[in-house]
Amino acid sequence: MPYINYDKQEIAFKIVYFGPGMSGKTTNLIKIHEILDPQKCSEMVVLDTEEERTLFFDFLPFDLGSICGFSVRFNMYTVPGQVQYEASRKLILDGADGVVFVADSHPSKREENLLSYQMMTENFVSHGFDPVTYPLVLQFNKRDLDQVMNISEMNASLNKGGHKTFEAVALKGQGVIETIKEVSKQIVTRFEI
Amino acid sequence: MQVHHNAKEALDKLVNDSECITALLISREGVSIEESGNTGYLNTTALAALIAGMFTATREVARMVGEEHFSILLQQGTNRHIHISLINETVMMVIIFEDYQRIGKVRYEAKKASEVIANIMQPEPEASVEKLNVAGFREYALNLIDRIFDKPQG
Ligand SMILES: Nc1nc2c(ncn2[C@@H]2O[C@H](COP(=O)(O)OP(=O)(O)O)[C@@H](O)[C@H]2O)c(=O)[nH]1
Numbered sequence A: 001m002p003y004i005n006y007d008k009q010e011i012a013f014k015i016v017y018f019g020p021g022m023s024g025k026t027t028n029l030i031k032i033h034e035i036l037d038p039q040k041c042s043e044m045v046v047l048d049t050e051e052e053r054t055l056f057f058d059f060l061p062f063d064l065g066s067i068c069g070f071s072v073r074f075n076m077y078t079v080p081g082q083v084q085y086e087a088s089r090k091l092i093l094d095g096a097d098g099v100v101f102v103a104d105s106h107p108s109k110r111e112e113n114l115l116s117y118q119m120m121t122e123n124f125v126s127h128g129f130d131p132v133t134y135p136l137v138l139q140f141n142k143r144d145l146d147q148v149m150n151i152s153e154m155n156a157s158l159n160k161g162g163h164k165t166f167e168a169v170a171l172k173g174q175g176v177i178e179t180i181k182e183v184s185k186q187i188v189t190r191f192e193i
Numbered sequence B: 001m002q003v004h005h006n007a008k009e010a011l012d013k014l015v016n017d018s019e020c021i022t023a024l025l026i027s028r029e030g031v032s033i034e035e036s037g038n039t040g041y042l043n044t045t046a047l048a049a050l051i052a053g054m055f056t057a058t059r060e061v062a063r064m065v066g067e068e069h070f071s072i073l074l075q076q077g078t079n080r081h082i083h084i085s086l087i088n089e090t091v092m093m094v095i096i097f098e099d100y101q102r103i104g105k106v107r108y109e110a111k112k113a114s115e116v117i118a119n120i121m122q123p124e125p126e127a128s129v130e131k132l133n134v135a136g137f138r139e140y141a142l143n144l145i146d147r148i149f150d151k152p153q154g
């Protein structure tokens, strides 16, 4: 359920980038910020930098424009990857209208991806999200690495729900826009009052 | 949830009476609902998102020590200080002020304004819900998403 203010005619949807630490969540937001019309993205807040991995999110607001008299915005957040922040991860999914799961394609990250994915689905359950209809897109990132897992293998482990997936090289901006576009459309399609 | 115009008036009065620099109402989702006082120096969009995040983290800390929530958060800086309080389940009030000597006054005015604003906030009346045509909204939004996200990639 998005935030709706009838008085000011505003609607804000919340999109959360979930995934293990270092999978490329922050990079996704940085690239969206770079690629899209700068007038539509206001300032980005990056808290989860290489030096400060303990802090709890990045934030990027994106103004879609005016629809039926309402100004519509997507607020994008990332969650920290570290397992010890389970509590804040859960809280950040609070009120999320859709989620992008960013997986790392390197074979050594198989376990971490799975652990994070399981944590996400547990959080879905605790928030009462229906895992089948809830807007969710999977991004298999870092396809540029020398060693990557097969897409079929990644699907088998992370995509039992048959959600839409995108291959990405977030660092080069590849697959980033396709991903955000898809999750936005799923969110809007499901939008009700 | 509907935030009445009077919430803005209550916020203006708070700024005036407490002599703070800025006062804001922020939703739990991290959206700035109302602003009063000087906001020119502030990125209120980012501030709202960060404070909401801070508050959720603090709520979890409260639970760890056996509290439902902490109703007031105070951040003391060198020159500027922030007083954050809960209006209700979904709305927070943020006050930015300079003279720390005035903390008592800020706290007192915050409490007064909180009560007024909590009373003003009403469930959404039926009439304004009808203002938004959901099917039309979806169709237009989907088109807009196509246009915006297809463009930058050529
Ligand atoms: N090779 C490669 N590295 C990437 C890619 N995307 C992100 N990275 C790198 O992976 C590291 C972690 O990225 P970051 O976005 O901070 O991950 P986060 O912890 O999920 O926010 C950084 O050094 C990025 O430059 C990619 O597509 N390919």
Ligand SMILES: [Mg+2]
Binding pocket: A022, A025, A026, A027, A048, A049, A058, A078
């Ligand atoms: Mg990050």
